Amino acid sequence: MQLSLTRQGNCPLYRQITNQMREYIRAGAIPVGSRLPTVRELASQYNLTRLTVHTAYAELQSEGLVEAVVGRGTFVAARLPIPTTVQATLDLPAPPPPAWSSQGLLADMMRMTEHPDLLSFAQAIPEATTYPTHELGRSLRSALENPAALSYGSTQGELALREQVAHILLDRGIVTSPELVLITSGAQQAIDLALRALVSPTDVVFVEEPTYVGALELAAQRNQRIIGIPVDASGIKLDALEAACQHYHPRLLYLIPTFHNPTGLSLAAERRQALLRLARTYDFFIFEDDVAGMLAYDDPALPALKALDTEGRVIYGTSFSKMLLPGIRLGMIVAPEAHLLSLLAAKRTSDLFCSPLLQHALADYLHRHHLSAHLQRVRPIYHERRDAILSALQRHMEQCSWTQPAGGFNLWVMLPPQINERDFYLQAIEHGVGFAPGAAFFTQPQARASLRLSFGSHSPTRIEQGVAILGNLLRQQLAEIERLATRTGMTGSLL
């Protein structure tokens, strides 16, 4: 590496270093993983101050091109970020920083469940009293008598369960066969397997903006290039999607078309066919996450996108966690035939198979037609709670706007523009109420504070209490901002 630096002109020395090194790194002339000269070495070689070199290195680091390792030096980053020049000219959303880092937030959300005193709307948990303990106990006893349930299982999943799954998916409009069903450890593993099997780390993956936290964390961990596509009240915006397709050539769109997480809204019927046409035109696959699809309150939900898929573009994934109970940790993929083998290989290398004991128990439970009875029992409960939260929001948080889900148990609230999300979040916890802060669901920072309220596990009375506390807190914060604005004569409205 040879730098050519000049003290003439008005480009500062540190920027000349940054620019030239960036070129070297992008061209591969300084290979990935190699150590840069130390600050001291470079300063002495080119007769520069150490501060100049240090500033240049910090700049490269902030661009994601190099990484500093304490005590070891500065190294060319293993995964170079996408050049930003492309985006700038296209006026498309910039790609997210290489590591989406709500890890602390996820840890917070986990910790919330361990606080018995906290009234938490953070996690999307079903009502525990509906869990079919008795029926499941009987099915487990029956499974224990089956020798196949105790030994090694099939990677694809036990046939008895796959048959039942193919049957219940008819309710989502999906006509499939047990041969195309793959049993997974919940929907999270379904997403992970789809990425492992279909998507290389250099491929671009599209997601809705906002979307499920677990998909974002997975993408960040893979260093996957992800692009968020905005949604409106009818779901993903197809014009924005098409514009992005023209420039990023996505391999996969991760989508929650029915009772979307976090908003609770569904993709409109007229957009579904158009979306599949786009998938064909731009040759990408869709992972359809349908974890809440069975939880429509009144009218049945629209059929799954998979039901419209005539050419194997949709990988369908769901889980029994929301519709039945989380504790059995079982979900599924309905695979396009062309991808079945690579999905099976991904499952095999991930964890070989799911517990056949649980699979046979669940198959027995489903075989006895308990699921439809269970769904008939739980839907009115979530309906009542949805009504309770809408009514409470109306009375206590009229300064906000929110969504009106027709199924599932997630609801999205946009706070007034003056409110700072982190302040509101931390103070709410101090006042005894938890929620999932909006930032967790986006690939990029958002100007407007928002939050997700998951109301599945709380009675109408508790919902009313919790929202009242949030409403009080909101009024206090707005009053304090108003007081400061009046006193100082400033608005702070751009902050």
Add this chain to the structure above:
Amino acid sequence: MQLSLTRQGNCPLYRQITNQMREYIRAGAIPVGSRLPTVRELASQYNLTRLTVHTAYAELQSEGLVEAVVGRGTFVAARLPIPTTVQATLDLPAPPPPAWSSQGLLADMMRMTEHPDLLSFAQAIPEATTYPTHELGRSLRSALENPAALSYGSTQGELALREQVAHILLDRGIVTSPELVLITSGAQQAIDLALRALVSPTDVVFVEEPTYVGALELAAQRNQRIIGIPVDASGIKLDALEAACQHYHPRLLYLIPTFHNPTGLSLAAERRQALLRLARTYDFFIFEDDVAGMLAYDDPALPALKALDTEGRVIYGTSFSKMLLPGIRLGMIVAPEAHLLSLLAAKRTSDLFCSPLLQHALADYLHRHHLSAHLQRVRPIYHERRDAILSALQRHMEQCSWTQPAGGFNLWVMLPPQINERDFYLQAIEHGVGFAPGAAFFTQPQARASLRLSFGSHSPTRIEQGVAILGNLLRQQLAEIERLATRTGMTGSLL
């Protein structure tokens, strides 16, 4: 790119092109993914015949440096192979091809379990009649009464189980705390999580040669650079390991030091400390796979390598599949503290958590001290079967050599050099006996045919029957080769 070619000297033109282009590619001067000039362009630019350029490109392609795409041209390969010059001078094994592809073989082995008539030694399965159905049923009933067992679980695993696990690991010499235990979906997921958390795809991973099929398939799926280190009767060869360390800078060594899969042998005591010293000197981590560590026949096995690990270099993984039963699909990692958070993030993105229902049931089972009673019951069974298979090999397959495991239920057989592994494998199945062919366990093709016999699930009588059939087949094949050699006057001994 500028080539400097001369018609003087005795280096042919095509080789000069190959040599110089190789340098350019390795230096990054022709970036990964970029298109080389067409054969026609380069020939015309340097006044060469097209055949010369074509030969040079074919050479680069066979080295894995470039890839030809029909109709589009020749491109610098996305993943450059490890330079072979290093190996040539060191007499080290060449790196494996990028995709280890025993997928068909794994599918075969899966299919074998579905053939009720086949006497299969292919899969390492415990004796099914030892599965503790009754005790487990009681523990499951108890778990069903625990509301925590039905809802979302902790990513790290239920504390009740982690406490029990920390306790039983004392038997392997491991003193740890529940805070460092992470519950996994079997040992396969433990390996997968360790790679996800600690190893980037460009890192080099060492494995024993031979080693566990599932680790090889996982590495191939990740396109991981893996290097096999040979073993002898005392385990991994430390001189070969050190020589390889000096050139490949491994990030991780995947190791099965106790009742190794597939050989059944254990790493000698005196090599264990020396191995940890090497890990320190060359700064790599060790994943210790200990799935059979609890299954010593007489004398207890050597303590786990983890028991000697004073500086957090060993990630310990095991599973209840061999020591108890596969159907509950639970295993664990004991993590070095520094890697706990990234292992947890890997678990979260993989499948969030393991079924708390099964975890609480297993915790209850362990809490009642059933495991040690179970182990006392099963060890003599596997001991007797090991004796049966040794005796049968002695009587029916004296032309072979084999290992003498002191625990677990895998044994390794080397066939006479005349025998072709695939022929023997397919014919054995035709004769009603299955086994795991040796090729599945190596990163590279082997000259000598070998096989793994897993005898855990077969009675001494069945073992005798199966080995007798293999012995008959072997004699037939040897006789046929002898007959052909006599008739033709050829030996074919190098084939």
